[in-house]
Amino acid sequence: MMKEMLEKIGKQAQEEIAALVKSSGDLKAEFEQVRVKYLGKKGELTGVLRQMGKLTPEERPVIGELANEVRADIEKKLADAKAKIEDLKLQQQLKNEVLDVTMPGKDFSAGSLHPLTQVLNEVKDIFIGLGFEVAAGPEVELDYYNFEALNIPKDHPARDTQDTFYVSENVLLRTQTSPVQIRVMEQKKPPIRIIAPGRVYRSDAVDATHSPVFHQIEGLVVDRGVTMADLKGTLETVAKQLYGEDARIRFRPHHFPFTEPSAEVDVSCFACGGKGCRLCKGEGWIEILGAGMVHPQVLRNCDIDPEEYSGFAFGMGLERIVMRRFDIQDIRMFFENDMRFLKQF
Ligand code: PHE
Numbered sequence: 352m353m354k355e356m357l358e359k360i361g362k363q364a365q366e367e368i369a370a371l372v373k374s375s376g377d378l379k380a381e382f383e384q385v386r387v388k389y390l391g392k393k394g395e396l397t398g399v400l401r402q403m404g405k406l407t408p409e410e411r412p413v414i415g416e417l418a419n420e421v422r423a424d425i426e427k428k429l430a431d432a433k434a435k436i437e438d439l440k441l442q443q444q445l446k447n448e449v450l451d452v453t454m455p456g457k458d459f460s461a462g463s464l465h466p467l468t469q470v471l472n473e474v475k476d477i478f479i480g481l482g483f484e485v486a487a488g489p490e491v492e493l494d495y496y497n498f499e500a501l502n503i504p505k506d507h508p509a510r511d512t513q514d515t516f517y518v519s520e521n522v523l524l525r526t527q528t529s530p531v532q533i534r535v536m537e538q539k540k541p542p543i544r545i546i547a548p549g550r551v552y553r554s555d556a557v558d559a560t561h562s563p564v565f566h567q568i569e570g571l572v573v574d575r576g577v578t579m580a581d582l583k584g585t586l587e588t589v590a591k592q593l594y595g596e597d598a599r600i601r602f603r604p605h606h607f608p609f610t611e612p613s614a615e616v617d618v619s620c621f622a623c624g625g626k627g628c629r630l631c632k633g634e635g636w637i638e639i640l641g642a643g644m645v646h647p648q649v650l651r652n653c654d655i656d657p658e659e660y661s662g663f664a665f666g667m668g669l670e671r672i673v674m675r676r677f678d679i680q681d682i683r684m685f686f687e688n689d690m691r692f693l694k695q696f
Contacts, residue, residue: 610643
């Protein structure tokens with residue numbers, strides 16, 4: 352009797368375990384259910400073994416052995432099933448998480464430097480290569496530095512051309528980078544060799560070539576025996592590095608209150624080489640900066656003796672240079688931060 356029951360339990364367990372592996376339900380829970388059903392304290396096998404007492408002494412070892420065999424068999428089948436279930440789970444996971452290495456990667460867009468920054472960096476590198484240092488001054492400036500010390504007194508007509516944004520009577524947004532000349536000369540005695548790039552402000556009506564904020568790059572050299580020839584040589588060297596070996600420069604007489612003599616400087620058109628084209632409006636030349644020999648009074652304002660020292664200064668407009676370089680038609684492009692524009696550089 353007990354022998355048949357044990358054999359029946361063994362067979363039944365085997366079938367259930369086999370079915371378990373093929374089940375689509377919660378395998379872990381179902382597995383546990385089967386385990387408890389056969390091997391648990393209240394399980395079927397245990398139930399049969401409890402009745403061992405009713406057996407004769409001769410039957411006991413025989414049935415005992417059989418019971419152990421059945422138990423061992425069920426345990427082994429369960430272990431196999433468990434391994435199989437885990438393997439199935441792993442296969443499923445691998446299938447779900449499969450990575451198609453042939454799929455195109457996700458593009459991420461890296462930023463780039465603003466065209467003004469790019470060209471400014473180039474200009475800085477050129478001047479640093481010539482032994483210049485980079486100086487800076489405040490954008491909110493005193494009237495004294497922006498005008499007075501630069502030989503532009505209160506009633507001077509040159510003030511009109513500057514269209515100044517005033518903060519108060521004596522405080523303004525600098526209209527040029529030239530005040531940095533004064534600040535540097537107050538701090539440092541010759542030899543001086545600096546450039547000072549930065550934002551400047553003028554109350555101009557906005558159009559394709561005018562913006563209330565733009566950039567200048569100031570230059571200042573003061574030492575014993577500095578002449579106009581040094582100014583020309585320096586600017587020519589810079590023009591060639593910026594525009595190529597064929598670039599030439601020319602000086603046209605001009606007036607600035609803080610330089611004497613003064614000049615406006617043109618570079619030969621790098622689009623047509625001087626023949627005249629759309630870019631230079633048929634001129635063959637493009638104005639790039641204002642320059643001159645530092646006025647003796649400006650040196651004196653900074654406690655530098657003009658009998659002992661002389662210097663040259665220049666100021667160039669960065670936007671103009673960049674507009675010509677990249678054929679940009681409208682200065683407003685620089686400040687509107689339109690990605691379609693910026694992404695081109
Ligand atoms: N500051 C002058 C301007 O804004 C340019 C300049 C600088 C001219 C230095 C001469 C010397 O027009």
